[in-house]
Amino acid sequence: MIQVEGLTKRYARQVAVDNISFEVNQGEIVGFLGPNGAGKTTTMRVLTCYMPPTAGSAKVAGFDVYESPMEVKRRIGYLPETPPLYPEMEVGDYLKFVAKLKRVPSGDVNRRVDEVAERCSIADVKDRLISKLSKGYRQRVGLAQAIIHNPEVLILDEPTSGLDPKQIIETRELIKGLAGDHTIILSTHILPEVEAICQKVIIINKGKLVATDSVDNLTHRMHGSDASVVVVDTAGQADSTAVQQRLEQVSGVSKVLGRHVEDSGFTYEVESLAGRDVRADIARVIVQSGWNLHELKSVSFSLEEVFLELTGGQAPQEGAE
Ligand SMILES: Nc1ncnc2c1ncn2[C@@H]1O[C@H](COP(=O)(O)OP(=O)(O)O)[C@@H](O)[C@H]1O
Numbered sequence: 001m002i003q004v005e006g007l008t009k010r011y012a013r014q015v016a017v018d019n020i021s022f023e024v025n026q027g028e029i030v031g032f033l034g035p036n037g038a039g040k041t042t043t044m045r046v047l048t049c050y051m052p053p054t055a056g057s058a059k060v061a062g063f064d065v066y067e068s069p070m071e072v073k074r075r076i077g078y079l080p081e082t083p084p085l086y087p088e089m090e091v092g093d094y095l096k097f098v099a100k101l102k103r104v105p106s107g108d109v110n111r112r113v114d115e116v117a118e119r120c121s122i123a124d125v126k127d128r129l130i131s132k133l134s135k136g137y138r139q140r141v142g143l144a145q146a147i148i149h150n151p152e153v154l155i156l157d158e159p160t161s162g163l164d165p166k167q168i169i170e171t172r173e174l175i176k177g178l179a180g181d182h183t184i185i186l187s188t189h190i191l192p193e194v195e196a197i198c199q200k201v202i203i204i205n206k207g208k209l210v211a212t213d214s215v216d217n218l219t220h221r222m223h224g225s226d227a228s229v230v231v232v233d234t235a236g237q238a239d240s241t242a243v244q245q246r247l248e249q250v251s252g253v254s255k256v257l258g259r260h261v262e263d264s265g266f267t268y269e270v271e272s273l274a275g276r277d278v279r280a281d282i283a284r285v286i287v288q289s290g291w292n293l294h295e296l297k298s299v300s301f302s303l304e305e306v307f308l309e310l311t312g313g314q315a316p317q318e319g320a321e
Protein backbone atom coordinates (compact mmCIF):
# COMPACT_ATOMS: atom_id res chain seq x y z
CA MET A 1 0.00 0.00 0.00
CA ILE A 2 2.90 2.34 0.79
CA GLN A 3 6.34 2.09 -0.79
CA VAL A 4 9.12 4.42 0.24
CA GLU A 5 12.43 4.11 -1.55
CA GLY A 6 15.62 5.98 -0.84
CA LEU A 7 13.64 8.89 0.55
CA THR A 8 15.72 11.90 1.48
CA LYS A 9 14.54 15.30 2.66
CA ARG A 10 16.96 18.11 3.15
CA TYR A 11 16.07 21.43 4.72
CA ALA A 12 18.31 24.43 4.15
CA ARG A 13 21.14 23.30 6.33
CA GLN A 14 20.11 19.90 7.51
CA VAL A 15 19.30 16.43 6.24
CA ALA A 16 16.12 15.59 8.16
CA VAL A 17 15.45 12.25 6.44
CA ASP A 18 18.40 10.35 5.03
CA ASN A 19 17.82 7.70 2.38
CA ILE A 20 15.14 5.65 4.09
CA SER A 21 13.19 2.80 2.50
CA PHE A 22 10.26 0.81 3.84
CA GLU A 23 6.97 -0.77 2.83
CA VAL A 24 3.61 -0.92 4.51
CA ASN A 25 1.09 -3.56 3.50
CA GLN A 26 -2.64 -3.09 3.25
CA GLY A 27 -4.43 -3.24 6.60
CA GLU A 28 -1.30 -2.99 8.73
CA ILE A 29 -0.90 -0.67 11.70
CA VAL A 30 2.67 0.50 11.65
CA GLY A 31 4.41 2.45 14.38
CA PHE A 32 6.90 5.03 13.27
CA LEU A 33 9.13 5.24 16.29
CA GLY A 34 11.97 7.60 17.04
CA PRO A 35 13.12 10.30 19.44
CA ASN A 36 12.29 13.95 18.85
CA GLY A 37 13.99 15.28 15.75
CA ALA A 38 14.33 11.79 14.21
CA GLY A 39 12.49 12.83 11.04
CA LYS A 40 9.04 11.31 11.65
CA THR A 41 7.00 14.41 10.89
CA THR A 42 9.13 15.20 7.86
CA THR A 43 8.54 11.72 6.40
CA MET A 44 4.81 12.02 7.04
CA ARG A 45 4.68 15.42 5.36
CA VAL A 46 6.29 13.94 2.27
CA LEU A 47 3.87 11.00 2.29
CA THR A 48 0.90 13.36 2.54
CA CYS A 49 2.23 15.58 -0.28
CA TYR A 50 2.77 18.60 1.97
CA MET A 51 6.26 18.88 0.58
CA PRO A 52 8.27 17.11 -2.08
CA PRO A 53 11.18 14.79 -1.32
CA THR A 54 14.71 16.02 -2.07
CA ALA A 55 15.55 12.59 -3.46
CA GLY A 56 14.00 9.15 -3.65
CA SER A 57 10.35 8.29 -4.04
CA ALA A 58 7.21 7.53 -2.06
CA LYS A 59 4.14 5.82 -3.43
CA VAL A 60 0.71 5.44 -1.92
CA ALA A 61 -1.62 2.87 -3.49
CA GLY A 62 0.68 2.88 -6.50
CA PHE A 63 0.59 6.65 -6.98
CA ASP A 64 3.77 8.69 -6.66
CA VAL A 65 3.54 11.61 -4.21
CA TYR A 66 5.44 13.87 -6.58
CA GLU A 67 3.81 12.90 -9.86
CA SER A 68 0.21 12.32 -8.73
CA PRO A 69 -0.38 14.29 -5.52
CA MET A 70 -4.13 14.59 -6.10
CA GLU A 71 -4.52 10.82 -6.36
CA VAL A 72 -2.44 10.36 -3.22
CA LYS A 73 -4.31 12.99 -1.18
CA ARG A 74 -7.65 11.42 -2.10
CA ARG A 75 -6.49 8.15 -0.54
CA ILE A 76 -4.92 9.59 2.61
CA GLY A 77 -6.36 10.89 5.85
CA TYR A 78 -3.83 12.96 7.78
CA LEU A 79 -3.82 13.99 11.39
CA PRO A 80 -0.93 16.43 11.83
CA GLU A 81 0.70 17.01 15.22
CA THR A 82 -1.64 19.95 15.71
CA PRO A 83 -5.07 19.11 14.28
CA PRO A 84 -6.25 21.63 11.66
CA LEU A 85 -9.31 22.79 13.60
CA TYR A 86 -11.27 26.04 13.45
CA PRO A 87 -12.04 27.00 17.06
CA GLU A 88 -14.95 29.26 16.13
CA MET A 89 -16.83 26.50 14.28
CA GLU A 90 -19.21 23.95 15.70
CA VAL A 91 -18.02 20.34 15.45
CA GLY A 92 -20.79 19.23 13.07
CA ASP A 93 -20.38 22.24 10.78
CA TYR A 94 -16.63 21.79 10.74
CA LEU A 95 -16.95 18.14 9.70
CA LYS A 96 -19.41 19.06 6.95
CA PHE A 97 -16.97 21.70 5.76
CA VAL A 98 -14.10 19.21 5.66
CA ALA A 99 -16.30 16.61 3.93
CA LYS A 100 -17.04 19.07 1.12
CA LEU A 101 -13.39 20.06 0.92
CA LYS A 102 -12.49 16.40 0.51
CA ARG A 103 -15.10 15.96 -2.20
CA VAL A 104 -17.53 13.72 -0.36
CA PRO A 105 -20.60 13.77 -2.70
CA SER A 106 -23.02 16.38 -1.32
CA GLY A 107 -25.83 13.82 -0.98
CA ASP A 108 -23.62 11.75 1.33
CA VAL A 109 -22.20 14.51 3.54
CA ASN A 110 -24.75 14.38 6.40
CA ARG A 111 -24.72 10.60 6.60
CA ARG A 112 -20.93 10.53 6.52
CA VAL A 113 -20.64 13.18 9.26
CA ASP A 114 -22.99 11.13 11.46
CA GLU A 115 -20.97 7.97 10.80
CA VAL A 116 -17.59 9.43 11.73
CA ALA A 117 -19.06 11.27 14.73
CA GLU A 118 -20.39 7.94 15.97
CA ARG A 119 -17.15 6.13 15.24
CA CYS A 120 -15.01 8.73 17.02
CA SER A 121 -17.45 9.13 19.94
CA ILE A 122 -18.09 12.82 19.37
CA ALA A 123 -21.80 12.59 18.45
CA ASP A 124 -22.66 14.21 21.80
CA VAL A 125 -20.62 17.35 21.07
CA LYS A 126 -21.71 17.96 17.46
CA ASP A 127 -23.34 21.27 18.36
CA ARG A 128 -20.46 22.50 20.52
CA LEU A 129 -17.91 25.09 19.51
CA ILE A 130 -14.52 23.49 18.90
CA SER A 131 -12.90 26.11 21.17
CA LYS A 132 -14.97 24.74 24.08
CA LEU A 133 -13.74 21.16 23.69
CA SER A 134 -11.20 19.38 25.86
CA LYS A 135 -7.91 18.32 24.31
CA GLY A 136 -9.09 14.70 24.14
CA TYR A 137 -12.27 15.65 22.28
CA ARG A 138 -10.31 17.87 19.91
CA GLN A 139 -8.05 14.99 19.07
CA ARG A 140 -11.10 12.85 18.27
CA VAL A 141 -12.48 15.59 16.04
CA GLY A 142 -9.05 15.59 14.40
CA LEU A 143 -9.35 11.86 13.77
CA ALA A 144 -12.91 12.31 12.49
CA GLN A 145 -11.74 14.86 9.90
CA ALA A 146 -8.96 12.48 8.85
CA ILE A 147 -11.37 9.63 8.08
CA ILE A 148 -14.33 11.62 6.74
CA HIS A 149 -13.64 10.72 3.10
CA ASN A 150 -13.01 7.10 4.05
CA PRO A 151 -9.38 7.07 2.90
CA GLU A 152 -7.48 3.81 2.45
CA VAL A 153 -4.49 5.14 4.38
CA LEU A 154 -4.35 7.02 7.67
CA ILE A 155 -1.27 8.97 8.69
CA LEU A 156 -1.36 10.04 12.32
CA ASP A 157 1.42 12.20 13.71
CA GLU A 158 1.81 11.63 17.47
CA PRO A 159 -1.92 11.08 17.91
CA THR A 160 -1.78 10.74 21.69
CA SER A 161 0.71 13.47 22.51
CA GLY A 162 -0.52 15.95 25.08
CA LEU A 163 -3.44 13.78 26.22
CA ASP A 164 -4.04 12.62 29.76
CA PRO A 165 -3.74 8.87 30.54
CA LYS A 166 -7.47 8.19 30.19
CA GLN A 167 -7.63 10.05 26.87
CA ILE A 168 -4.54 8.17 25.69
CA ILE A 169 -6.23 4.83 26.30
CA GLU A 170 -9.43 5.99 24.57
CA THR A 171 -7.52 7.30 21.56
CA ARG A 172 -5.51 4.09 21.25
CA GLU A 173 -8.71 2.04 21.34
CA LEU A 174 -10.22 4.26 18.69
CA ILE A 175 -7.18 3.83 16.43
CA LYS A 176 -7.22 0.07 16.90
CA GLY A 177 -10.90 0.12 15.97
CA LEU A 178 -10.06 1.87 12.71
CA ALA A 179 -7.62 -0.88 11.74
CA GLY A 180 -8.78 -3.37 9.19
CA ASP A 181 -10.67 -0.78 7.16
CA HIS A 182 -7.57 1.38 6.89
CA THR A 183 -3.83 1.03 6.57
CA ILE A 184 -2.38 3.12 9.40
CA ILE A 185 0.99 4.73 10.05
CA LEU A 186 1.28 6.48 13.37
CA SER A 187 4.31 8.20 14.74
CA THR A 188 5.28 8.19 18.37
CA HIS A 189 8.26 8.66 20.61
CA ILE A 190 6.59 6.50 23.25
CA LEU A 191 7.67 2.85 23.19
CA PRO A 192 4.72 1.29 25.02
CA GLU A 193 2.46 2.91 22.46
CA VAL A 194 3.95 0.82 19.70
CA GLU A 195 3.56 -2.35 21.74
CA ALA A 196 -0.03 -1.38 22.56
CA ILE A 197 -1.27 -0.56 19.07
CA CYS A 198 1.07 -1.68 16.30
CA GLN A 199 1.92 -4.95 14.59
CA LYS A 200 4.95 -3.57 12.89
CA VAL A 201 7.52 -0.98 13.84
CA ILE A 202 9.76 1.25 11.78
CA ILE A 203 12.48 2.76 13.94
CA ILE A 204 14.26 5.90 12.80
CA ASN A 205 16.94 7.91 14.50
CA LYS A 206 18.63 11.09 13.26
CA GLY A 207 16.96 10.72 9.88
CA LYS A 208 18.20 7.19 9.31
CA LEU A 209 16.26 3.96 9.29
CA VAL A 210 17.44 1.80 12.17
CA ALA A 211 15.15 -1.20 11.90
CA THR A 212 11.86 -2.33 10.46
CA ASP A 213 10.16 -5.51 11.55
CA SER A 214 7.17 -6.94 13.37
CA VAL A 215 7.10 -5.95 17.02
CA ASP A 216 7.41 -9.66 17.98
CA ASN A 217 10.26 -10.42 15.60
CA LEU A 218 12.24 -7.41 16.54
CA THR A 219 12.42 -8.31 20.19
CA HIS A 220 13.57 -11.81 19.23
CA ARG A 221 15.81 -11.08 16.26
CA MET A 222 17.66 -8.62 18.41
CA HIS A 223 19.59 -11.18 20.31
CA GLY A 224 18.86 -14.11 18.01
CA SER A 225 18.02 -15.85 21.22
CA ASP A 226 15.73 -16.20 24.19
CA ALA A 227 16.63 -15.98 27.83
CA SER A 228 15.66 -17.72 31.04
CA VAL A 229 16.26 -16.93 34.65
CA VAL A 230 17.21 -19.83 36.89
CA VAL A 231 17.50 -19.77 40.67
CA VAL A 232 19.32 -22.76 42.16
CA ASP A 233 20.04 -23.71 45.77
CA THR A 234 22.72 -26.38 46.19
CA ALA A 235 22.57 -26.37 50.01
CA GLY A 236 26.33 -26.01 50.06
CA GLN A 237 26.98 -29.07 47.89
CA ALA A 238 28.40 -27.13 44.94
CA ASP A 239 29.74 -23.64 44.34
CA SER A 240 28.28 -21.21 41.83
CA THR A 241 30.96 -21.93 39.22
CA ALA A 242 30.17 -25.63 39.25
CA VAL A 243 26.48 -24.89 38.72
CA GLN A 244 27.28 -22.53 35.89
CA GLN A 245 29.39 -25.18 34.18
CA ARG A 246 26.51 -27.66 34.39
CA LEU A 247 24.12 -25.09 32.88
CA GLU A 248 26.53 -24.34 30.03
CA GLN A 249 26.52 -28.04 29.10
CA VAL A 250 22.74 -28.13 28.59
CA SER A 251 21.99 -28.58 24.90
CA GLY A 252 20.55 -25.38 23.37
CA VAL A 253 22.13 -23.10 25.94
CA SER A 254 24.40 -20.60 24.21
CA LYS A 255 25.66 -18.63 27.16
CA VAL A 256 25.23 -18.00 30.84
CA LEU A 257 25.05 -14.23 30.99
CA GLY A 258 24.71 -13.23 34.57
CA ARG A 259 25.44 -14.81 37.89
CA HIS A 260 24.25 -13.55 41.20
CA VAL A 261 25.17 -15.22 44.47
CA GLU A 262 22.94 -14.93 47.52
CA ASP A 263 22.44 -16.93 50.73
CA SER A 264 19.19 -18.29 49.39
CA GLY A 265 20.80 -19.56 46.19
CA PHE A 266 22.48 -18.71 42.92
CA THR A 267 20.66 -16.78 40.22
CA TYR A 268 21.67 -17.13 36.56
CA GLU A 269 20.49 -15.53 33.38
CA VAL A 270 20.77 -18.15 30.68
CA GLU A 271 20.71 -17.32 26.99
CA SER A 272 19.46 -19.99 24.63
CA LEU A 273 19.35 -20.39 20.88
CA ALA A 274 16.30 -18.78 19.26
CA GLY A 275 13.24 -20.98 19.35
CA ARG A 276 14.79 -23.58 21.69
CA ASP A 277 12.92 -24.02 24.94
CA VAL A 278 15.65 -25.23 27.26
CA ARG A 279 13.69 -25.00 30.47
CA ALA A 280 12.80 -28.69 30.76
CA ASP A 281 16.42 -29.74 30.21
CA ILE A 282 17.70 -27.19 32.72
CA ALA A 283 15.22 -28.43 35.32
CA ARG A 284 16.26 -32.06 34.72
CA VAL A 285 20.00 -31.33 35.05
CA ILE A 286 19.53 -29.42 38.29
CA VAL A 287 17.32 -32.03 39.90
CA GLN A 288 19.60 -34.88 38.75
CA SER A 289 22.53 -33.08 40.36
CA GLY A 290 20.66 -33.21 43.65
CA TRP A 291 20.15 -29.43 43.84
CA ASN A 292 16.98 -27.49 44.52
CA LEU A 293 15.35 -25.52 41.74
CA HIS A 294 13.79 -22.43 43.28
CA GLU A 295 12.77 -20.61 40.14
CA LEU A 296 12.83 -21.02 36.38
CA LYS A 297 11.19 -18.59 33.99
CA SER A 298 11.69 -17.32 30.48
CA VAL A 299 12.18 -13.63 29.90
CA SER A 300 11.95 -11.72 26.65
CA PHE A 301 13.70 -8.52 25.80
CA SER A 302 11.48 -5.46 25.80
CA LEU A 303 11.16 -3.17 22.84
CA GLU A 304 12.90 -0.58 24.95
CA GLU A 305 16.02 -2.70 25.33
CA VAL A 306 15.90 -3.37 21.61
CA PHE A 307 15.62 0.32 20.88
CA LEU A 308 18.52 1.22 23.12
CA GLU A 309 20.74 -1.33 21.48
CA LEU A 310 19.74 -0.36 17.93
CA THR A 311 20.12 3.36 18.41
CA GLY A 312 23.27 3.18 20.48
CA GLY A 313 21.76 4.22 23.75
CA GLN A 314 19.58 7.15 22.82
CA ALA A 315 16.29 6.30 24.45
CA PRO A 316 13.10 7.99 23.39
CA GLN A 317 11.12 9.77 26.07
CA GLU A 318 9.09 7.43 28.17
CA GLY A 319 5.51 7.55 29.25
CA ALA A 320 2.74 10.04 28.83
CA GLU A 321 3.19 13.76 28.84
N1 LIG B 1 10.70 23.32 8.38
C1 LIG B 1 11.92 22.96 8.81
N2 LIG B 1 13.02 23.66 8.50
C2 LIG B 1 14.26 23.29 8.90
N3 LIG B 1 14.51 22.20 9.65
C3 LIG B 1 13.45 21.46 10.03
C4 LIG B 1 12.10 21.78 9.63
N4 LIG B 1 11.28 20.85 10.13
C5 LIG B 1 12.05 19.98 10.82
N5 LIG B 1 13.35 20.33 10.76
C6 LIG B 1 14.48 19.58 11.35
O1 LIG B 1 14.52 18.28 10.77
C7 LIG B 1 14.76 17.29 11.76
C8 LIG B 1 13.63 16.28 11.78
O2 LIG B 1 12.47 16.91 12.32
P1 LIG B 1 11.04 16.20 12.39
O3 LIG B 1 10.75 15.55 11.09
O4 LIG B 1 10.07 17.20 12.88
O5 LIG B 1 11.32 15.08 13.49
P2 LIG B 1 10.31 14.32 14.46
O6 LIG B 1 8.92 14.49 13.95
O7 LIG B 1 10.79 12.90 14.44
O8 LIG B 1 10.50 14.93 15.82
C9 LIG B 1 14.95 18.01 13.07
O9 LIG B 1 16.31 18.15 13.31
C10 LIG B 1 14.29 19.36 12.84
O10 LIG B 1 14.94 20.35 13.59
Ligand SMILES: [Mg+2]
Binds near residue numbers: 040041042081157
Ligand atom coordinates in the same frame (compact mmCIF):
# COMPACT_ATOMS: atom_id res chain seq x y z
MG1 LIG C 1 7.25 15.23 14.88
